[in-house]
Amino acid sequence: MSESRVLVVGSGPAGLSAAHALAAAGSRVTLVEKADRLGGAPILSGYARLVPSHEWARDAIGGMVARVEGNQRIDIHRSAVVENFEGSLGNFRAKLSNGQVIGADAAVLCTGFTHFDSVSKPEWGFGIYPDVVTTVQVEQMFSSGAGVRCPSDGRVPDRVAILLCVGSRDRQIGREWCSKICCTVSANIAMEIREALPKSSVYIYYMDVRTFGLYEGPYYWESQEEHRVKYIKARIAEVASDGKRLILKGEDTLVKRPITIPFDMVVQAVGMDPNVDNVHIASVFGIQLDKYGYVRKAPVYSAAGGTSRPGVFVAGAATGPETIDDSIAQGQSAAIAVLAAMRMPVQEAAE
Amino acid sequence: MTHKEPTGDYNGFGPGWKATGLTPAEARRATDWVEAKIDRRALLVNKDRVEDIRERMWELEKDGEIVVHRIGDQHEPVVARTLYGWEKKIPTNSLWHHKSCGQCGNIPGYPSSILWLMNKFGIRYLDETDQTSCTAWNYHGSGIGNVVSLAAIFLRNFHQAYVSAQAQGLPVGTYYPLVHCGTSFGNYKEMRIYLMHSAELREQVRKILGKLGRLVDGKLLIPEEIVHYSEWLHVMRHRIREHQVVDCGNLRATIHPACHVYKMVPEDVIYDDTVMDGNRVAVSTGLMQTLGAQVIDYSTWYDCCGFGFRHIIGEREFTRSFAIDRKIKVAVDEARSDVMIGHDTGCITTLDKNQWIGRAVDKVYELPVMADCQFAALACGAHPYKLAQLHWHASPFETLLEKLGIDWQQAKAEFESYLKDVADGRFETLYDPKRAITSGPGFVRQQGDQAA
Amino acid sequence: MTTTLKAPTPIGDPLNGSAAVSYEKLEAIFDDIRSHPLYDHELNGCLNCGICTATCPSAQYYDYSPREIVQLLWTENLEGIYDAMQEKIWACAQCYTCAARCPFQNSPGGLVMIMREAAIKHGLQSVKDVLRPFTRVMLKVISTGNQLAPNMITPQAFPDWGPNISKIDAPLTVLRKAIPVPTLHTLDTAWIVNLKTSIELYTIWEETGVLQQLEVVDSSLYDVIVDVMDEKRNEYQDWLDEQDED
Amino acid sequence: MPIHEKSLIRPENIIRHESMNLQGVDVSGDWSTFIGSRTITDYNEDMQDEIAALPGGEYIHRCWQCGSCTNTCTVNAIEARFNPRYWIYLIRIGLEEELLRDKDILWQCVSCNKCTYTCPRDVVPEGVMKATAHWLELKGHTPDSPSTIFDREFSNQIFATGKVEEGRVLRRFFASTGQALRQPWLESMVIGLVSRLPVKMLLRLGLSAVLRPKTRKWSKSRAAITDYLQQQGRAERRALHLSAGEGTHV
Structure with missing residues (x-):
């Protein structure tokens, strides 16, 4: 059997993991990344410390990047996208935007997600008031070393509110899913703020807290027990300003009274949208999307990582909100699925 | 621009529809461009998930269920963009005034200002007596009424607007209804959605309108767009500016957007990237900015005025408390507003009339309020x-007039002396009263109308 | 033999302390609410997030919560629904901010309207109490199609609006004639309404059951309106007959 | 126009002038009535820390509002307003005004400790209730009542002598609360006692009343206890941002 060739699209955690796994198993990998560097959202968006390892993204994901970049079996195309993709399992041809044509037995889409654009919810004040920021921006404040400061005047915030479910669980804007990671990320950010600014108070406004699985202890519990973060059961209706501070309007649903509370900084825990390019990606690769706009998964019980088209596989947040750890696991899982699929014809012939 | 008539299979898919004849690649590029430029809120996923009721309307028309009263060339429409970047045609000429009971009843300067502006632009319109309130205030206040009655009243009034031109010997559909009241605007838009969704409701209403002789070819008549006067003002704002004689540059204005104008059927409301970055409803704000006033945002801009529909009649304790604490006080203390501008009947009344009683609790505010x-x-x-x-x-509009350099004392004296003429039966009017009746008792066919 | 699964749990009227309300009545009221043509349109589910109550003007002043209304209906809490129909549904200001903001696209304000219609249908005492100040307005709107008339705004009816209902002291007739829009030269209605128009409207009231609603709530007002409208119809018929003669 | 939904408004939020004339207009009663907003406009960020500084309140910050404490609560079973979960929430986010609305029922905890055993987060709600009652007292929200006065007399005597002499406690209690010493119930009780108790015991009781015996070597213990209580009291007052005063009633 000749050496298999696999196209991996996207170099976030899932793509880096899939590419490495395939190369380690002896395949030749073509890794296509539309940005000018590898790493995906954790690197491009400047995440700070990751959940749950607390390692800096640039170290943890950076390590994955270095491993892939140093691998002879992986051919990397940066600032490139796949423009055309045809053929079938064992015999695909991909045309890249840089003019190259790649042959591949299979492809793994690790095209990830897009952060929800908070501008789409004007009542929450993003883009109107400078001190309304997103979780991604707070990550950047940490990772850049600048620290958490109010963008309007650089002051240290006394009181910070984190709003959960921004761009998630909201039919008004067609987002009827839970973004899965924002509760944990928010608890993490809240603890980091409290650690960096011990005099500050941090409030998390929630509908439910979904720090699933083992994240319960080190995030939901620890943020309260060790860091005195306060959780208030209210989905915020509106962020306004009285000209001095931000004003949060909501209903404290446990007290059953409306609230209008002043804050220095409001952090929106932005959800995970389908990749904005998904419609295009779907048409290039001839695959289906689900009703939310994510890549539709084939039934998982036979083989995980399939799409609606044989030979085209998928891993990570391309299929829906996903954690970094699970994206990495799915990258490896898709690699196994690819290898298994390529062996299938051989097996069938033998039988 | 040449306009190809819709043909073949696509006939009926909206009056503006035409085949583009683009290649798939060109179409893709064009779509990309539109998606990049479209309103920021019109995100990919969402766009397909919010229903544009007009699409259902065109389908029903194609199926022969309804007739759509179209906005035609005689209405000189201007296209505006709504919340999700959709287009909405705003007619600017040949308009049928659908008045507001509250405006005509206690803010008569409201309709007279609209008519006066239209005269200034030489716009053709009809102000007639064959119309009723939408009755939605009563429904929302008391619960007396129901969806069927509201829908029937909507269609009766709009049918009258459609046929009104016949009195002048003009073809049906010449005049297009312009809704003065915000509650009517919101209610009619809701009714249109219910009607488009429910065959049962259409059937119930069809029976009633048939009895009244208010069907077109046995079908319900549905307006292509339901248009609020503030939308007309918005698309006319640059032309209004050409007639501006008073400098508004040193004015700090606050806007009270009306709930029933922009919270009911929000997808149909005009947003404009040049007006508060598209983060606030564009009407009124766009006009004030065009006239040179500074529009100041305040923390309760989204709040209701406190009208309450039932409360204003039965329980003004709530209305006055809300109007003062949540609107007037904030606009004065926070925004240092010189004037509060609204675009709906109940809000103007509430915010204007309920200020004085603030003295009872030492909340003395004097903020001029007008439309x-x-x-x-x-x-x-x-x-x-x-x-x-x-x-x-x-509210004390006199201070505002002084700020605008208008001598209100002289104007008041002029008006008082004019009232003597009125008492003697000599009064000025914006409009030929003979045109006010278009059928039934009192109707007189006008000379020259036939030829018009 | 039939078995009742739900135990009837009658409750007393919280307002007037009257006798317990039978379970059958509570169920009948809820059935009317649930079978309203708009019910499914206005209620999709509930995340209990509180955005509706947060934006609700009435919730700022009353112990009233659109979230509670939605929850009562969603959980089919018959006693709670009946209880809410005594006072709470009348606190709603009908601004529809709740509907504009709900992430589930419910319309609590719309649900309140459905409950108000049901309260009227069942002739609850709260309806009669609440609608007493509406009599004049309803007479006006049903007989003329105009909700408001200039001569309704008197200092006696609106002392809290202060001394300046008009800042120009002149008879109302003259002030109205001084409005440069001829259709507004009236005292009894906001604008002059055609006779034919008000009769068409009256036909709509008859055909849509609105007059029956009114009869339940205020039978004497109903009688007055029927008299007024009979007279108008006769007048219109006379005019039609005249036309035929011509 | 009287408000129809009056029961939905807290009485203190209704501002009303029974008789008022403004600029010649009679706006008495309903015409000038205003309603105050019920919206919460700020949090008291010290409140949780204050409760946590008092004995029993240490673990309040762990609460996640599951409601187990209220569900098992002995008092809640007969008084629905007695809701430890709710009060813990109010304290945690600092809604002081809301908590004070319940100050008259808050102390009714019977310390059965069912909540202590059921709480999945080891908040010790019973301790929180104790700390909260203490907090109310320190903040001056609980005016003296017969029971607190009795407690004080009882404790003071123990501090003074290391013993309790019931007669003296009663006498002082009656004096502090302005009650006559001769209470019919007391007289009949005393008569009952005298007729039933052995003479020797009666003698001892009588002697104690006159001599006020102390626990042996009490002065040393008293100094240690008083010292501790004063220290504790000072710390608590500091934590509650109260001016340094007496500690607890010593």
């Missing part, structure tokens, strides 16, 4: 008493 059209008329030199009828406003 966008009244302000526009003043800016274009309208008489503050004779035309804008400001004497019906309880």
Whole structure:
């Protein structure tokens, strides 16, 4: 059997993991990344410390990047996208935007997600008031070393509110899913703020807290027990300003009274949208999307990582909100699925 | 621009539809461009998930269920963009005034300012007596009424608008209804959605309208767009500016957007990237900015005025408390507002009339409140008493007039002396009263109408 | 033999302390609410997030919560629904901010309207109490199609609006004639309404059951309106007959 | 126009002038009535820390509002307003005004400790209730009542002598609360006692009343206890941002 060739699209955690796994198993990998560097959202968006390892993204994901970049079996195309993709399992041809044509037995889409654009919810004040920021921006404040400061005047915030479910669980804007990671990320950010600014108070406004699985202890519990973060059961209706501070309007649903509370900084825990390019990606690769706009998964019980088209596989947040750890696991899982699929014809012939 | 008539299979898919004849690649590029430029809120996923009721309307028309009253060339439409970047045609000429009971009843400067501005632009319109309130205030206040009655009243009034031109010997559909009241606007838009969704409701209403002789070819008549006067003002704002004679540059204005204008059926409301970055409803704000005033945001801009529908009649304790604490006080203390501008009947009444009683609890605020059209008329030199009828406003508009350099004392004296003429039966009018009746008792066919 | 699964749990009227309300009545009221043509349109589910109550003007002043209304209906809490129909549904200001903001696209304000219609249908005492100040307005709107008339705004009816209902002291007739829009030269209605128009409207009231609603709530007002409208119809018929003669 | 939904408004939020004339207009009663907003406009960020500084309140910050404490609560079973979960929430986010609305029922905890055993987060709600009652007292929200006065007399005597002499406690209690010493119930009780108790015991009781015996070597213990209580009291007052005063009633 000749050496298999696999196209991996996207170099976030899932793509880096899939590419490495395939190369380690002896395949030749073509890794296509539309940005000018590898790493995906954790690197491009400047995440700070990751959940749950607390390692800096640039170290943890950076390590994955270095491993892939140093691998002879992986051919990397940066600032490139796949423009055309045809053929079938064992015999695909991909045309890249840089003019190259790649042959591949299979492809793994690790095209990830897009952060929800908070501008789409004007009542929450993003883009109107400078001190309304997103979780991604707070990550950047940490990772850049600048620290958490109010963008309007650089002051240290006394009181910070984190709003959960921004761009998630909201039919008004067609987002009827839970973004899965924002509760944990928010608890993490809240603890980091409290650690960096011990005099500050941090409030998390929630509908439910979904720090699933083992994240319960080190995030939901620890943020309260060790860091005195306060959780208030209210989905915020509106962020306004009285000209001095931000004003949060909501209903404290446990007290059953409306609230209008002043804050220095409001952090929106932005959800995970389908990749904005998904419609295009779907048409290039001839695959289906689900009703939310994510890549539709084939039934998982036979083989995980399939799409609606044989030979085209998928891993990570391309299929829906996903954690970094699970994206990495799915990258490896898709690699196994690819290898298994390529062996299938051989097996069938033998039988 | 050439306009190809819709043909073949696509006939009926909206009056503006035409085949583009683009290649798939060109179409893709064009779509990309539109998606990049479209309103920021019109995100990919969402766009397909919010229903544009007009699409259902065109389908029903194609199926022969309804007739759509179209906005045609005689209405000189201007296209505006709504919340999700959809297009909405706003007619600017040949308009049928669908008045507001609250405006005509206690803010008469409201309709007179609209008519005055239209006269200034030489716009053809009809102001007739064959119309009723939408009755939605009563419904929302008391619960007396129901969806069927509201829908029937909607279609009766709009049918009358459609046929009204016949009285002048003009073809049906010449005049297009312009809704003055915000509650009527919101209610009619809701009714249109219910009607488009429910065959049962259509059947119930069809029976009633048949009895009244209010069907077109046995079908319900549905307007292509339901248009609020503030939308007309919005698309006319640059033309209004050409007539501006009063400098508004040193004015700090706050806007009270009306709930029933922009919270009911929000997808149909005009947003404009040049007006507060598209983060606030564009009407009124766009006009005030165009007239040179500074529009100041305040923390309760989204709040209701406190009208309450039932409360204003039965329980003003809530209305006055809310109006003062949540709107007037904030606009004065926070925004240092010189004037609050609204675009709906109940809000103007509530915010204007309920200020005085604040003295009872030492909350003394004096914030002039008026409608966008009244302000526009003043800016274009309208008489503050004779035309804008400001004497019906309880809030102290005199200080505002001084700030605008208008001598209100002289104007008041002029008006008082004019009242003597009125008492003697000599009064000025914006409109030929003979045109006010278009059928039934009192109708007189006008000379020359046949030829018009 | 039939078995009742739900135990009837009658409750007393919280307002007037009257006798317990039978379970059958509670169920009948809820059935009317649930079978309203708009019910499914206005209620999709509930995340209990509180955005509706947060934006609700009435919730700022009353112990009233659109979230509670939605929850009562969603959980089919018959006693709670009946209880809410005594006072709470009348606190709603009908601004529809709740509907504009709900992430589930419910319309609590719309649900309140459905409950108000049901309260009227069942002739609850709260309806009669609440609608007493509406009599004049309803007479006006049903007989003329105009909700408001200039001569309704008197200092006696609106002392809290202060001394300046008009800042120009002149007879109302003259002030109205001084409005440069001829259709507004009236005292009894906001604008002059055609006779034919008000009769068409009256036909709509008859055909849509609105007059029956009114009869339940205020039978004497109903009688007055029927008299007024009979007279108008006769007048219109006379005019039609005249036309035929011509 | 009287408010129809009056029961939905807290009485203190209704501002009303029974008789008022403004600029010649009679706006008495309903015409000038205003309603105050019920919206919460700020949090008291010290409140949780204050409760946590008092004995029993240490673990309040762990609460996640599951409601187990209220569900098992002995008092809640007969008084629905007695809701430890709710009060813990109010304290945690600092809604002081809301908590004070319940100050008259808050102390009714019977310390059965069912909540202590059921709480999945080891908040010790019973301790929180104790700390909260203490907090109310320190903040001056609980005016003296017969029971607190009795407690004080009882404790003071123990501090003074290391013993309790019931007669003296009663006498002082009656004096502090302005009650006559001769209470019919007391007289009949005393008569009952005298007729039933052995003479020797009666003698001892009588002697104690006169001599006020102390626990042996009490002065040393008293100094240690008083010292501790004063220290504790000072710390608590500091934590509650109260001016340094007496500690607890010593």
